[in-house]
Amino acid sequence: MDTDSLTAGFEKNRPKMLALATRMLSSRADAEDAVQEAWFRLDRQTEHIDNLGGWLTRVVGRICIDILRSRATRSESALEVWEAELVVTEDTDGPEDAAVVADTLGLALVVVLESLRPDERLAFVLHDLFAVPFAEVGSIIGCSTDAAKMLASRARRKVQGVPLPNGGRQQRRDVVDAFLAAARGGDFDALLRVLDPEMTWHLHMARGRSVQVGANEVLRAVRRGDPTRVEARRVSVNGEPGILAWGPSGRPIALMSCTIVDGRMVDVVSILDPARLAGMDLPAR
Known part of the structure; x- marks a missing residue:
């Protein structure tokens, strides 16, 4: 040849x-x-x-x-590699978004593949x-x-046990929007309607990683927070609806990647490490 x-x-x-x-x-x-x-x-x-x-x-x-x-x-x-390559953009329906979905992997699948x-x-x-x-x-x-x-x-x-997003893209956006509205208003009944009771919550903090199971862990975190000091909105994280939050100083304080199945959040990864967030290419406030 x-x-x-x-x-x-x-x-x-x-x-x-x-x-x-x-x-x-x-x-x-x-x-x-x-x-x-x-x-x-x-x-x-x-x-x-x-x-x-x-x-x-x-x-x-x-x-x-x-x-x-x-x-x-x-x-x-591989989780460290995954974090470093997160693609966070405005949540739109442009052709570039389809390319992001095709080229990236969700954290839930990365976790399982990493165990093999x-x-x-x-x-x-x-x-x-x-x-x-x-x-x-x-x-x-x-x-x-x-x-x-x-x-x-x-x-x-x-x-086979990996949760994969289902439902329409707009439906998944609606779940994220409902979560944001309930968290801002302190409506815990509404939060329970969008959080799977056995959801998994991955926390990536400056001091290390932890994994918590159950919607009550998220509810406790919301109770401890002050929504008047935080601005949060929906963004696209690796092609799926997620959440980006800024503190009073205007700096990003949290990025959440959400896996939504049957109208509920079943897996959430939250990056809370200020150094990691500062090094990411994130949408403007």
């Missing part, structure tokens, strides 16, 4: 490879690095390639496994999300077809 044909073939496969790497690494930047490394390896390849798409899938998959293992040795969490071993994660992503046959999955991972099936099955059982 000549250089021009090789380049054209790589560019044709790039979007799929980027999507694969993003779901493997929970990071757009790391995914782009993985795909770029695949291009370098392709450029150095001297043997004839019959199936370029299959060759790239194999190479990108192995690069991703290496990156995940490297993260583990550095004790680096690299080989489980690759088996699940390749087979369940990209329809790669198990025989090829096993070849990429370096195991038998049956072993690849078992890896994907274990991953699938964990991923």
Whole structure:
């Protein structure tokens, strides 16, 4: 294959490879690095390639496994990567918003994928999300077809419990707006109508992270707050309706990413670390 044909073939496969790497690494930047490394390896390849798409899938998959293992040795969490790449914009319906949804992952899915071993994660992503046959999955991972099936099955059982947003986009916006109105007015009955009783609340603070379960935890936080000193409104966080709040000084004090299922918030991540918020590209007040 000549250089021009090789380049054209790589560019044709790039979007799929980027999507694969993003779901493997929970990071757009790391995914782009993985795909770029695949291009370098392709450029150095001297043997004839019959199936370029299959060759790239194999190479990108192995690069991703290496990156995940490297993260583990550095004790680096994909959640830290996810935080660093949050896309926070005005909540509109422009074409750029659809692109954000396609290129980003929700925190609930990142948390579960982070709990998988690299080989489980690759088996699940390749087979369940990209329809790669198990025989090829096993070849990429370096195991038998049956072993690849078992890896994907274990991953699938964990991923099936991930809450995924449903309902129309406007319906999800309405839930966020109802939450804001109830919090401003101290209407706890209204808050309970939009919060799932068993919701999960991830708190990312300067002193570390914590996870709380149950709507009552959010109610207690609202009771402690003073709505007259806080300005909060709906924004888009990774393509989904969320909340950005500013304190009396005009500086951002909280960013909330909300997962809404069946008209209720089931998973919320709140970034409350002033240093993290100061370093983010956030909409103006």
